[in-house]
Amino acid sequence: MLPASSSPAARTLAPSSSGFARARWSGWRLYLLLAQLAVVILLSSWLAASIATAYEASWFPVLLVGVVIVLGFAIIWGVMQMRRQLASHLNVETALRQAATFQQALEASSAGGLRARDQDGRITYVSPAFCRMTGFSNEELLGARFPDIPYWDSLQAGRNLETFNRLRSNNNQSCSVEVAMRRKNGQPFDALIIESPFIDASGQHIGWLGAVVDITEQKRAREQAQQQYERLQATSRLVTMGEMASTMAHELNQPLTAISSYVAGCLNQIEAGQIDAAELKEIQHKIARQTQRAAGIISRVHAFVRRTEPNFSSVDLNSLVREAAALIETNAQRQQVRIVCELEEGLPQVTIDTQMIEQIIVNLMRNGIDAMCDTPLENRVLTIATHTRGNHAVLRVSDRGCGISPDIASHLFDPFFTTKGKGMGMGLNICRTIAELHHGQLTFESNPSGGATFTLALYAHTE
Amino acid sequence: MSKSYAYIIDDDEAICDALTWQFRTRGIECMSWSSAEDFLREWRPDWCGCIVLDIRLKGMNGLACFDILLENHCLLPVIFITSHGDIQMAVGTLKKGAFDFVEKPFNYNELADRVLAAFEADAERRRALTDRDTVEQRLATLTGREREVMGLILEGRYNKVIANQLAISMRTVEAHRSHIFNKMHVRSAVELAQLLAVLKKD
Numbered sequence: 001m002l003p004a005s006s007s008p009a010a011r012t013l014a015p016s017s018s019g020f021a022r023a024r025w026s027g028w029r030l031y032l033l034l035a036q037l038a039v040v041i042l043l044s045s046w047l048a049a050s051i052a053t054a055y056e057a058s059w060f061p062v063l064l065v066g067v068v069i070v071l072g073f074a075i076i077w078g079v080m081q082m083r084r085q086l087a088s089h090l091n092v093e094t095a096l097r098q099a100a101t102f103q104q105a106l107e108a109s110s111a112g113g114l115r116a117r118d119q120d121g122r123i124t125y126v127s128p129a130f131c132r133m134t135g136f137s138n139e140e141l142l143g144a145r146f147p148d149i150p151y152w153d154s155l156q157a158g159r160n161l162e163t164f165n166r167l168r169s170n171n172n173q174s175c176s177v178e179v180a181m182r183r184k185n186g187q188p189f190d191a192l193i194i195e196s197p198f199i200d201a202s203g204q205h206i207g208w209l210g211a212v213v214d215i216t217e218q219k220r221a222r223e224q225a226q227q228q229y230e231r232l233q234a235t236s237r238l239v240t241m242g243e244m245a246s247t248m249a250h251e252l253n254q255p256l257t258a259i260s261s262y263v264a265g266c267l268n269q270i271e272a273g274q275i276d277a278a279e280l281k282e283i284q285h286k287i288a289r290q291t292q293r294a295a296g297i298i299s300r301v302h303a304f305v306r307r308t309e310p311n312f313s314s315v316d317l318n319s320l321v322r323e324a325a326a327l328i329e330t331n332a333q334r335q336q337v338r339i340v341c342e343l344e345e346g347l348p349q350v351t352i353d354t355q356m357i358e359q360i361i362v363n364l365m366r367n368g369i370d371a372m373c374d375t376p377l378e379n380r381v382l383t384i385a386t387h388t389r390g391n392h393a394v395l396r397v398s399d400r401g402c403g404i405s406p407d408i409a410s411h412l413f414d415p416f417f418t419t420k421g422k423g424m425g426m427g428l429n430i431c432r433t434i435a436e437l438h439h440g441q442l443t444f445e446s447n448p449s450g451g452a453t454f455t456l457a458l459y460a461h462t463e
Numbered sequence: 464m465s466k467s468y469a470y471i472i473d474d475d476e477a478i479c480d481a482l483t484w485q486f487r488t489r490g491i492e493c494m495s496w497s498s499a500e501d502f503l504r505e506w507r508p509d510w511c512g513c514i515v516l517d518i519r520l521k522g523m524n525g526l527a528c529f530d531i532l533l534e535n536h537c538l539l540p541v542i543f544i545t546s547h548g549d550i551q552m553a554v555g556t557l558k559k560g561a562f563d564f565v566e567k568p569f570n571y572n573e574l575a576d577r578v579l580a581a582f583e584a585d586a587e588r589r590r591a592l593t594d595r596d597t598v599e600q601r602l603a604t605l606t607g608r609e610r611e612v613m614g615l616i617l618e619g620r621y622n623k624v625i626a627n628q629l630a631i632s633m634r635t636v637e638a639h640r641s642h643i644f645n646k647m648h649v650r651s652a653v654e655l656a657q658l659l660a661v662l663k664k665d
Contacts, residue, residue, distance in 0.1 A: 250519070250546050257544075257568040258477040264571045265485035272488070283484060290477055 033081055037074045044070055111213075116198050118207040121145055121164065133191075133214055135184030153180045153188055173197075178215065189216045223330060244301075251297050255290040262287045310353040310437060317350050317357075317393050317458070318343045321384055324361040328369070336377055337369045342385040348460035350393050356434045357458070360442070363427045364397040364454045370420060371401025371452065392440075393460040400451040404444065412444065467512035467582045471495040472502045472528070473544070474521045482515065482574070489575045491582075497521075499528035506537070511589065513540040513562065513581035515574070518549045529556060536651045538588065540581035544574070560650070591648065591658075598661050604646045612639040616652055617659070 044067045051063055107114070113130025117123045122145045131138055134151040144150060163177045174196035181191050191212050198209040262283050269275060325339055332339050350357075361384075368382045383398045404412065411417045413432050418425035428442075435442040440458040447453055469491050473479050479495040486493050492512075496502040499520055514532070518525040529541055540562035545553045553564035562581050565574050591597045605613065615625045622636045629636075649655045 253546050253567045254475050254478060258475070258481040260568045260571070261478070261481035261485040261574075264569070264575070265481070265488045268485070268488035268572065286477070286480065290481075293477070 033078065037078060040074055041071060113212040115141075115210045115212055116207055117210075119205075123149075124207060130212055133183075133189075133212065134181065151181050151183070153182045178219075189214055190219045191215060223334075226330070248297065248301055252294055255294040255297075258290045259287050259294075262290070310356060312351050312353055314349045314351050314461070315354055316347065317386055317395060318345075318347055320354060320358055321361060321386060321395065324358050324365060325384065327358075327362055328365045331366065332369055332382065335369055335373060335380070337372055337380040337382050339365075340381055340383045342383060344385075344387045347386055347388060347393050348391075350458045350460050352438055352458060353434075357438070357456075360431045360434055360456060361395065361397070363431050364456070367427065367454075368397055368399035368401065368452075371399045371403075374402065375400055388460070389457065391460055392457045395456045395458075396453055397456075398447060398451060398453040400447070400449070403446050403450055404452050409444075466492065467585065468510070469493045469512055469515055469578050470502065470506075470510070470539070471515045472497075472499055472520070472525070473515075473517040474498060474519075475517075478517075485572075486575055486578065489572065489579070491575065491578055499523040499525065503528065503531060506532075508535070508537065510539060511585060513542060513578055513585060515542050515544060515578065518543055518545050518552055526552060526556065529559070529561065533559065536653050538585075538650070538654065540584050542574070542577050542581055544569075588648075593661060595661055598658055601647050605643065609639055609643050609646075612636060613643050613655070616640065616643070617656060619652075 048063045048067050107127045107129065110127065110129045113133050114125070114127035115123065115130050116125040122143060123141050126138060126141045128138075131141065134141070136150055140150060163179065174194060176192060176194040178190060178192050180188060182188050192215045194211045195208050196210075197205050198207040200206050266280060266283055269280070321341065321343060325341060328339070365382060365384065372380045372382070379400050381400060383396075385396045385398070387394055387396075408419060413428050414425070415429045416425040417429075432442050435456060438458055440456060442454065442456050444452055444454045469482075469486055471479055471482050471493055473482070473495070474497050476497065479497065483493040483495055496505075499516075500523055516525045516528060520528070525543060529543075532539075532541070541556075542562050543553050543556055543564040545564050545566055550566070553561075556564065562584065563577050565577055602610075611629065612625060615628065620628070622633055622640065626633045626636045644650065644655070647655055647658060649658055
């Protein structure tokens with residue numbers, strides 16, 4: 001928005017600068033004219049005096065009148081020049097005033113705020129729009145210095161400072177950053193700042209100019225769209241699974257129906273005492289064929305499931321945890337849960353399918369966050385810890401939620417078992433299947449202080 | 464009178480075979496088709512017994528087949544065999560006049576028992592058709608106006624024509640028609656004519 005506003009300003013300022021030039025030029029001309037006038041007066045008086053002495057008094061009055069007329073013309077001419085001079089001065093003044101009001105109007109009506117600061121990070125200028133956005137007055141903001149900026153979110157201050165330092169390091173490059181800010185009334189908001197170097201009229205780099213836009217609404221809309229998309233994905237997966245299950249149920253029903261009818265027929269025969277061994281033998285063969293048919297359907301489903309072969313590679317579990325934590329961050333923020341990572345440095349490498357294990361970590365974290373929906377705000381902490389235990393790398397996810405009651409515990413890993421309103425009951429079941437695929441172990445226990453801890457132990461390389 | 468059969472329509476060959484075998488052990492004669500189209504081509508109105516119809520069929524499904532049978536005044540009881548997800552559909556067929564529905568896989572002799580019950584119902588209906596006393600008893604329950612309307616129905620008049628002739632509204636004719644069918648225990652004008660033919664025989 002800076003470049004956009006600069007062009008009309010330039011347009012208004014252009015005539016005023018040429019007015020300055022005209023005024024200067026007229027001033028020179030005035031001096032020249034006054035000099036000319038003086039010369040003319042001197043010349044004419046000298047001429048009159050010399051003529052008067054040469055021809056006695058008879059020509060004198062005529063000459064005097066002539067001189068007076070010449071002088072009169074000179075005065076009129078001088079006054080006209082003065083008027084022209086004054087008018088050009090007035091023009092310049094009007095142009096200046098217009099430029100000033102335009103700039104004021106520009107600052108007052110812009111929705112985006114401007115903020116300038118010097119090389120030391122001291123705020124040197126804030127636009128009215130910026131004051132409106134933050135709720136602080138001009139006086140409260142001017143002179144404030146990093147890191148004591150009143151509109152910074154205290155939780156985000158560290159990150160903001162980092163951004164500021166990064167900006168200083170890639171000198172003379174403008175960049176845009178999204179930062180969390182806080183209004184004077186304590187209300188948090190998200191802002192986009194486009195920082196560019198502030199160059200003064202003499203071409204010197206005197207600080208930084210930031211154009212600030214409140215993007216809270218846009219960010220919320222973006223998050224909602226993301227959530228919507230995730231829900232849609234989950235629904236479509238659910239539908240696919242439901243369809244598969246329904247198709248499989250129908251297909252299995254066919255051979256089962258045939259078998260049950262054959263068996264019922266055989267029983268009828270036996271009960272009636274009309275046993276024809278050859279016929280019964282033939283029926284038994286038919287039953288066996290239907291059994292094979294059912295087995296075929298099941299092995300087809302197995303083949304379908306096995307299509308997703310795991311892709312093993314040797315990775316650092318800690319980096320995977322960090323990635324998963326980043327993935328779940330928005331989710332955690334929404335439910336005001338703080339994620340604490342206690343990762344042991346120098347953890348041995350594990351050979352895993354990164355996508356699958358990440359799935360486990362995200363699932364466990366999401367469960368933990370969901371479990372704390374009724375926990376008091378200050379206790380909503382999800383702790384993710386890694387450590388080495390023998391030849392295993394161990395990951396622990398602890399929540400401070402409602403914990404797991406014994407009757408729930410016995411069904412925890414059952415498919416389609418869920419305590420969540422919208423849950424499918426597949427999360428933990430899938431987690432355990434993945435853990436087993438990695439020859440790992442997924443266990444859980446109740447915390448003495450409330451909540452639950454899930455532990456994933458993965459076999460690690462030992463050199 | 465022709466012999467009673469269970470007419471099995473299922474696109475799964477194994478099920479047709481298994482049912483045929485099981486029914487035979489209970490003394491039920493069977494005929495089977497793998498599609499509704501094949502069955503409808505061969506079906507004759509004078510067949511006795513009952514129809515065992517799968518809801519899910521390749522080509523025309525069981526529900527469409529049932530509708531066609533109703534349109535053609537088929538009087539055979541129909542037992543639907545359904546999968547787990549089709550219960551809603553099956554309940555709908557009961558409202559239309561299906562005899563029953565049985566869910567796959569069947570419980571021991573459950574289906575065979577239902578088939579035998581359907582045979583009984585079919586035989587009962589046919590007996591009524593040939594029993595003069597029953598017909599007269601039913602006729603006696605009709606009101607004068609209903610007899611009048613019945614006469615016109617048997618002449619093959621449309622409701623509209625009947626309404627004009629008797630100077631009553633279409634709705635009233637429709638109400639009379641349904642009362643007549645209920646009292647005479649029939650489902651169509653054709654069946655009504657068959658029923659009354661018994662009286663004319665002598």
